[in-house]
Amino acid sequence: MVDQPIVQVRDLCKTFPVKHAGGVSTLHALSGVNFDIKRGETLGLVGESGSGKTTAGRILVGLIPATSGTVNLFGHNITGVDAKAQLAAVRSRLQFVFQDPYASLNPRMRVGTAIAEPLDIAGTYSRKDRNDRVAELLELVGLPRNSIERYPHEFSGGQRQRIVIARALALNPEFVVCDEPVSALDVSMQAQIVNLLLDLQDRLGLSYLFIAHDLAVVRAVSTRIAVMYAGAIVETAPKTQIYLSPQHPYSKALLDAVPRADPAYVRAPVVAGEVPSLLDPPSGCRFHPRCVFVMEQCRQEVPLLKCSGSDRRVACHLFGNGGSNVRETM
Amino acid sequence: MTEPLLSIRNLQVQFRADSGWVTAVDDVSLDVGEGDCVGIVGESGSGKSVTALSILQLHDRGTTRMPSGSIQYRGDDLLRAEGAALRRIRGREIAMIFQDPMSSLNPVLTIADQISETLRRHQGLTGAAARKRVVELLGLVRIPDAPRRADEYPHRLSGGMRQRAMIAMAIACKPRLLIADEPTTALDVTIQAQVLELLRDLRQELRMSVMLISHDLGVIAEFAQRVVVMYAGRIVEQAPVAELFRQPVHPYTIGLISAVPKLDSDAARLTLIPGRIPGPQEDIPGCRFGPRCAWVQACCRDASPSMMSVSDLQSARCPPRVVALGAPHG
Amino acid sequence: MTDVAFTAAAAAPRRSGVLRRLSRHPAFVVGFSIILLLALCAVLAPLISPIDPSAMKVRFRFRPPSSAFWFGTDQFGRDIFTRVLYGARISLLAGFAVCVISGLCSAAIGVIAAQFRKLDGAIMRLMDALMSFPAILLALGIAAALGPRVSSVIIALTVAYIPAGVRIVRAAALTVREMDYVQAAQISGASSLRIVARHILPNCFSPLLVHLTFIFAYAMLAEAALSFLGVGIQPPVASWGNIIAEGRDYATEAWWVMLFPGIAISLAALSLNLLGDALGDLLDPRLKGGA
Numbered sequence: 021m022v023d024q025p026i027v028q029v030r031d032l033c034k035t036f037p038v039k040h041a042g043g044v045s046t047l048h049a050l051s052g053v054n055f056d057i058k059r060g061e062t063l064g065l066v067g068e069s070g071s072g073k074t075t076a077g078r079i080l081v082g083l084i085p086a087t088s089g090t091v092n093l094f095g096h097n098i099t100g101v102d103a104k105a106q107l108a109a110v111r112s113r114l115q116f117v118f119q120d121p122y123a124s125l126n127p128r129m130r131v132g133t134a135i136a137e138p139l140d141i142a143g144t145y146s147r148k149d150r151n152d153r154v155a156e157l158l159e160l161v162g163l164p165r166n167s168i169e170r171y172p173h174e175f176s177g178g179q180r181q182r183i184v185i186a187r188a189l190a191l192n193p194e195f196v197v198c199d200e201p202v203s204a205l206d207v208s209m210q211a212q213i214v215n216l217l218l219d220l221q222d223r224l225g226l227s228y229l230f231i232a233h234d235l236a237v238v239r240a241v242s243t244r245i246a247v248m249y250a251g252a253i254v255e256t257a258p259k260t261q262i263y264l265s266p267q268h269p270y271s272k273a274l275l276d277a278v279p280r281a282d283p284a285y286v287r288a289p290v291v292a293g294e295v296p297s298l299l300d301p302p303s304g305c306r307f308h309p310r311c312v313f314v315m316e317q318c319r320q321e322v323p324l325l326k327c328s329g330s331d332r333r334v335a336c337h338l339f340g341n342g343g344s345n346v347r348e349t350m
Numbered sequence: 351m352t353e354p355l356l357s358i359r360n361l362q363v364q365f366r367a368d369s370g371w372v373t374a375v376d377d378v379s380l381d382v383g384e385g386d387c388v389g390i391v392g393e394s395g396s397g398k399s400v401t402a403l404s405i406l407q408l409h410d411r412g413t414t415r416m417p418s419g420s421i422q423y424r425g426d427d428l429l430r431a432e433g434a435a436l437r438r439i440r441g442r443e444i445a446m447i448f449q450d451p452m453s454s455l456n457p458v459l460t461i462a463d464q465i466s467e468t469l470r471r472h473q474g475l476t477g478a479a480a481r482k483r484v485v486e487l488l489g490l491v492r493i494p495d496a497p498r499r500a501d502e503y504p505h506r507l508s509g510g511m512r513q514r515a516m517i518a519m520a521i522a523c524k525p526r527l528l529i530a531d532e533p534t535t536a537l538d539v540t541i542q543a544q545v546l547e548l549l550r551d552l553r554q555e556l557r558m559s560v561m562l563i564s565h566d567l568g569v570i571a572e573f574a575q576r577v578v579v580m581y582a583g584r585i586v587e588q589a590p591v592a593e594l595f596r597q598p599v600h601p602y603t604i605g606l607i608s609a610v611p612k613l614d615s616d617a618a619r620l621t622l623i624p625g626r627i628p629g630p631q632e633d634i635p636g637c638r639f640g641p642r643c644a645w646v647q648a649c650c651r652d653a654s655p656s657m658m659s660v661s662d663l664q665s666a667r668c669p670p671r672v673v674a675l676g677a678p679h680g
Numbered sequence: 681m682t683d684v685a686f687t688a689a690a691a692a693p694r695r696s697g698v699l700r701r702l703s704r705h706p707a708f709v710v711g712f713s714i715i716l717l718l719a720l721c722a723v724l725a726p727l728i729s730p731i732d733p734s735a736m737k738v739r740f741r742f743r744p745p746s747s748a749f750w751f752g753t754d755q756f757g758r759d760i761f762t763r764v765l766y767g768a769r770i771s772l773l774a775g776f777a778v779c780v781i782s783g784l785c786s787a788a789i790g791v792i793a794a795q796f797r798k799l800d801g802a803i804m805r806l807m808d809a810l811m812s813f814p815a816i817l818l819a820l821g822i823a824a825a826l827g828p829r830v831s832s833v834i835i836a837l838t839v840a841y842i843p844a845g846v847r848i849v850r851a852a853a854l855t856v857r858e859m860d861y862v863q864a865a866q867i868s869g870a871s872s873l874r875i876v877a878r879h880i881l882p883n884c885f886s887p888l889l890v891h892l893t894f895i896f897a898y899a900m901l902a903e904a905a906l907s908f909l910g911v912g913i914q915p916p917v918a919s920w921g922n923i924i925a926e927g928r929d930y931a932t933e934a935w936w937v938m939l940f941p942g943i944a945i946s947l948a949a950l951s952l953n954l955l956g957d958a959l960g961d962l963l964d965p966r967l968k969g970g971a
Contacts, residue, residue, distance in 0.1 A: 068538035068539060068540060068541075069509075069538050081867050082867070083863055083866065083867060108869065111867075111868070111869045112869075114867070115867065115868075116863075116864065116867050118860040118863070118864065119860075120860060123859050123860040123861065124859075124860035124861050124864055125861055126861045126878075126879050126882070126883070127883070128882040128883055128885075129878070129879075129882075134861075137865060137868060137870070137878075138868040138869075141865075141868050141869050141870050141871075141874065142869075176626055176627075178626060179626075184864075187864065190868075191868075206393035206394050206565065206627065207393060207565065207567070207606060207609050207610055208393060208605065208606065208609050208622065208623040208626075208627070209626070210609070210611070210620075211609040211611070211620040211621065211622035211623070212622050214611070214620050215619050215620055215622060218618075218619060233538070233539065234611070235539070235613060236610070236611035236612055236613045237611050239611065239612075239613060239615075240611045240615075240617070240620055260616065263613060263614065273540060274539060274540060275613070276543075277539045277540045277542065277543035278539055278568065278613060279542070279543070279546070279566065279568030279569045279571065279572045280568050280571065280572070280613065281567040281568045281571045281595065281607060281610050281612070282571055282595060283571045283572070283591045283592050283595055284592070285571075285572070287543070287572065290540070290543040290544050290547050291540055291543075292544070294508055294510055294511075294541065295508075295538065
């Protein structure tokens, strides 16, 4: 019971109807996603555009409804019949940090009011407690007290991100989904915000779902990493393992493609092709058109996420035999 | 030593703001030789894009001025070029590609139409000859199914394809110099790797010089032969790429390299540069990096430092550090 | 913990910038000054000219402008200057009332349309129907039906100008709904009412405000037209429109009767347009993201 994951996602699927000249098509954003997050850990969700990582993050906090599958947060199923009530029960334990620091703060609201908004919505805080809490939060994220009276446009991108984090922490959440929180920031600011997130995790015992496309940033933050491609998870592993010995051909390709700040590094040949259209995904394994190891089975059969080592899972026919289906072991 | 292809000397660029003229770029001097590959790296506010746009006079005349400096290209000062002379250089001798291909491509014209425009203007090609060349160029940038793609509108292509189309437009007249302003920033990692590989190959095939601007040190390390580091409107260091990473001199360069998250590092926290990047209107006495510098001394605030040679090929705008390394002055 | 060093200049707030910039924008200064002057004239009319605007002095019929009668007199010997001053009250009041009431209604309807997609279709078709009538004809019809008085004019013009405002507010509201900060409020469990009141409405304010300055001007001109046509304010109550109407028959002999109220209307409309332009230039870019 102690080790029960706080987040459990099973067979999560999400489709969007897309209207166009010929009628309505279906965009398969997520196809059968499975993962767990334990208390105190950070799961890094990595992928390129079309991977579905942002969609998954938003479903987890109830911003978008799932099409099918289950999402269990702290034991509450927010995708079932009484999803709304279940979500309301766990709402105060979840939060979200957005990517764009210029769009995640109301330009007409003072910073103090913005940070206090979750408290005001909860409605159970006295005026004094509320103001004390705002001051406490500002200190927690390293902003001066006089920020309370100021407006967002007076702050830089990195500082705004701190404000967004302060707001997210207002009600002491236990689980925070961070959607590309540093992608829009300069390198020197990225490091500050990443360190802030790590410090807060230590101090407050937070668990994170850290969504990013930058593998190096994800490495700095995560305990475990899940790699997504075209709507499905292709590999999960503890963080060092992914970097040392990636199993899935896409994970390898992704790592190979990242430029290194080292002129002497010689890069492996770049993977060809592009992310497939989610309106008409390839049959079988979605990566097969670009995979150098492609076999006939890959075109026909969708590989399932299977156990392939200690705390490692991969969805690839190369590892097809000998591993047990992940759902049985969960 | 042969004449450099492009020689920027003491360039200063100012923009008009409410409070008067604000200096965005100050005292920038750099050379690009024949067949050279120069990388300009910096964060936001560094002035790298402003510098690049100045070369082809792409700034808004009403609100920009260049009170001092010159940009020599094959004997002409580009800053004083006008009318026909300028148009002859743009697209034909010096070409430029930008970060966001969607806003750089005209959405109501097909790819073929847009590339043909350049061919017609500079080479007088029309009709079947132009079409043939267009398909040839699209093949050169590795767009599959080129004859069909040529008749597509930009919105039908993916981000990677659009960037390739942009590159095709830029190299149509075999320019001597290609300026690439953050060409891969908006692309996925694997597509970025493909486009960088393409640029590298084209550079060799067409014997073009390339000036690559990026905030990503990894991209610079992989692509550039010489690196120019900019901070808050000034060049702070210039060096061959290997030297820059092996022995960075300027404290900002050192900080930047350390702050970049590494794929193979297991540090608990990222190294960071304290403070934030100053805005162009902020008046900082002496060295603009001073307030954030770990090595700052009294002399740094007294006078604005000038570039000093560390060796034949490497120079940095930091007298204390250059002297400490025992390097010759001048 | 993390080390955040601020340079002194960076820490200074730039908030008071908006007012300062407004005061330096020539269009704003001119526009605001004129309309303020006209408003003061309206309010202080009895002090500026102690004469009764309806007082008829048959002895002084059709006097041209002179030191005794600054704007001359009309066919009943009434002082035009005083009538224009008192007319300002009606015209500015009508314009202002239409502006405010239609603004409030537009804001409410626009936000409802953006928030409740099911009602959106019906509301916008209704707005389209209203907009298909030229505003002045619509107002004419309503005013004629309700009877010729100030309140009819105000009601008629309000109804005529609501649809344009609704479009503006709805467009702004639809954009704001997709912003991350609204989603953040949703995640924290904010009710729809809270989101509309604290996030959507305040951010629709700028475009609406600019639009409303133009509505003020249109409403004043429309009131003048309606009164001129006889379905608005009736004499002896003075409004700029009906002064012009009464002077129409004597246009050649007593040109001053039509001229001065005409100048007053033009000045008021011009100043409001200048104000609107200035606000449009200054308000939006400042607050969108800043930096």
